[in-house]
Amino acid sequence: MPEYLQDLGDGVYAVDTGFQRDHFDAAYLIVEDGRAAFVDTGTNHAVPRLLGALAALGLSPAAVDWVIPTHVHLDHAGGAGLLMRSLPDARLLVHLRGARHLIDPTALYQGALAVYGAAEMERSYGQLVGVPAERVVQSSDGMTVQLAGRPLLLLDTPGHARHHHCVWDEKSRGWFTGDTFGLSYREFDTPPNGAWIMPTSTPVQFEPEALYASVERLLSYAPRQMFLTHYGRIGGSEAEVRRLAALLLRQARAMVEIAQAQRGSPERHAALTRELEALYLRELALHGCTLAPERQRELLAMDVELNAQGLGVWLDKQG
Template structure:
């Protein structure tokens, strides 16, 4: 019997709710093919018992896992990699080459997150990061294919949210495992019109034009669905891709006039809040505006930080 935090998406793909921040916020994926398994994104250290329980619920032992593939090394996607790998004797870690060193020695990764979140939040949400022995780490490359029990997966470089980001294409389902490249789509915002999506930046490496190019490249494969980390599977990908492009442009238009404004951060947060409320109104969301902003509070803060860093880099 599968635990209630595991959702069977068909075709050997299972979404695991990692319980990070709130229910249905952060997903890791387990793919199974011919008795072999792979985890795509892991969540944090606190998610590892759930990942192992999901594996066991399918009658698979830890020796069945061949691959652990984080889409990028941000901690809500890869914070649990080191701890998980300690339980998987046969697994290899497949990570973007720009991120590999951070999972081998996560000290810099931890300190970077610590500067953003503070010590109390780091311990509550992430725990102590564990490194992965270098001999168990493979660096991905653009256009790489790997086999899982005879099922071929394609990896492509997808910068924009972060420069250490790749996405994974599964031809069987015509679906991408998108990490943060195809944005965030929380199930609380689903309406009769379908899912709603918003782009996500990062306080370090947000690059709007690169992100748009990555989305365009992913769409060139004719996907039927996207497997998002935040949160789970979405369809109607053509509409969502168009929305992401338009919203990235809107973020840039909001940010550019504020480059030298001493109240830039608060004005960015206000502008993003107004933008999302209008987007959700047009989408037919029935939640009260206060609740909408509550669910989006962390994303508004991080997107404002990401836009600010992008603006400062443009000025240099």
């Protein structure tokens, strides 16, 4: 089995897409009775790994029935169009608010291009490929699709993005959470306390009250594990998932308080990045993280910047 492919049991496999660094961005492959579904795809550059995962498991591209991006941010769905070109029988199942962006990804690309520039777009994402409209299925809240008789339930889970759904897999008693259940990097795991988690308020649709409600809705299914895009499986028991949820929500509320304190500040973004980094470092110290502070800051840097940007957008929308 390739090193980027991890068997998580219950027919669930994690594929490290290689985006940014190892163990940062995962796609998932669900296999049931010779049929398969991908949840999230990573970027175009991940497509060879996704197809390689199928080959490693003895599956042909024609075995894939569903490609299910949790939302249309490019680290989750940037490779969807290119991947679909290699999957003759697959349908793309996407939130109804995101479908048009994967059919015609021009707006997605231009928005990212304005932020990152042409060189970084090519390095990280490549040229986005649209999905033919006739191959796209729009999800609705409470919708269930079948994978060889294995039900996959879709719930509308705004808070991180309005075009976000999560996928409930009864067989594994796990949620494929995209970014709704935050970020948990394996580098921050500690022997006494296990996984650590943090929220993501990436621009431009962070809505804290909606996020709190979405997390509580996920918990109502008594999940045993959560499959995060960033990164991997966490949990192992209902109690552990609830511990992580409490940590996630506590930090999300603290982030909102930090943002509100900077309302109207001329140095708002600098203050937000400074205060967010301090929050996460304090939480990691409580968690027992023994990584050098410089390494902690390095691992947090991208998310501190994006979370600060997203909180700024949220503040601006509040008026």
